[in-house]
Amino acid sequence: MEPNCCKNKSKKNxxxxxxxxxIISEENRLKILCILRDGDKCVCExxxxxxxxxxxxxxxxxxxxxxxxISSKKEGLKVFxxxxxxxxAKHTESLTKFLKL
Amino acid sequence: MEPNCCKNKSKKNxxxxxxxxxIISEENRLKILCILRDGDKCVCExxxxxxxxxxxxxxxxxxxxxxxxISSKKEGLKVFxxxxxxxxAKHTESLTKFLKL
DNA sequence: CTATAATATCAATATATATTGATTAAGTTT
DNA sequence: AAACTTAATCAATATATATTGATATTATAG
Numbered sequence: 001m002e003p004n005c006c007k008n009k010s011k012k013n014x015x016x017x018x019x020x021x022x023i024i025s026e027e028n029r030l031k032i033l034c035i036l037r038d039g040d041k042c043v044c045e046x047x048x049x050x051x052x053x054x055x056x057x058x059x060x061x062x063x064x065x066x067x068x069x070i071s072s073k074k075e076g077l078k079v080f081x082x083x084x085x086x087x088x089a090k091h092t093e094s095l096t097k098f099l100k101l
Numbered sequence: 102m103e104p105n106c107c108k109n110k111s112k113k114n115x116x117x118x119x120x121x122x123x124i125i126s127e128e129n130r131l132k133i134l135c136i137l138r139d140g141d142k143c144v145c146e147x148x149x150x151x152x153x154x155x156x157x158x159x160x161x162x163x164x165x166x167x168x169x170x171i172s173s174k175k176e177g178l179k180v181f182x183x184x185x186x187x188x189x190a191k192h193t194e195s196l197t198k199f200l201k202l
Numbered sequence: 203c204t205a206t207a208a209t210a211t212c213a214a215t216a217t218a219t220a221t222t223g224a225t226t227a228a229g230t231t232t
Numbered sequence: 233a234a235a236c237t238t239a240a241t242c243a244a245t246a247t248a249t250a251t252t253g254a255t256a257t258t259a260t261a262g
Contacts, residue, residue, distance in 0.1 A: 042239095044237090054240090058240055061240095074239095078238065
């Protein structure tokens with residue numbers, strides 16, 4: 001008998017889960033999410049906390065933003081990033097549901 | 102102020118989390134875990150369900166096994182793989198705890 | 203012992219992703 | 233306007249990982 005996860009209905013879920021997982025399975029990106037838990041931060045704060053170059057930090061921020069895990073707001077010269085709790089919660093929930101299935 | 106996740110105490114947790122995440126962020130590996138939820142399966146069953154080549158399936162099984170997420174038992178010609186529920190639970194728990202932090 | 207089946211391993215290649223360095227863009231300050 | 237600051241982008245490279253094809257290993261059957 002074909003397991004649930006191999007059925008067409010589940011394929012989409014698996015794909016979504018792995019996309020999310022790939023994004024948060026990078027150490028610096030996971031740290032960024034963690035850092036933003038403490039409140040919004042501008043890029044220069046983030047890359048200094050991560051001890052990472054500015055451009056690389058921007059790159060990781062873009063990946064997170066493209067997946068709607070964070071959002072940004074420009075204030076003068078600085079760009080502040082904010083954690084998108086809803087999106088994060090949504091994905092972690094569906095992931096844990098999936099892992100407990 | 103330095104966020105928790107940037108402190109030395111948390112670094113190990115982040116590393117462990119990302120290691121686990123990298124392993125399960127591959128579609129076929131995630132499917133394997135899912136398939137084994139239904140009960141132990143031999144390799145030939147698994148690669149046929151995944152619609153994947155035998156050697157590639159063996160490779161993914163090895164990755165999962167090296168991380169103790171599954172275990173194997175030889176029976177005649179066949180090798181049966183079994184989900185290691187405890188390890189999986191342990192990692193998912195510490196992950197969700199981390200994401201909710 | 204030979205042939206066959208199931209699985210693992212290995213080397214080569216392909217692909218995806220992270221990293222670096224240089225440049226650009228936008229906003230500020232003087 | 234010129235100089236400076238912050239962040240984003242782009243091309244080039246490095247690195248990690250998945251995939252493929254061929255071969256080795258182990259057990260079974262004839």
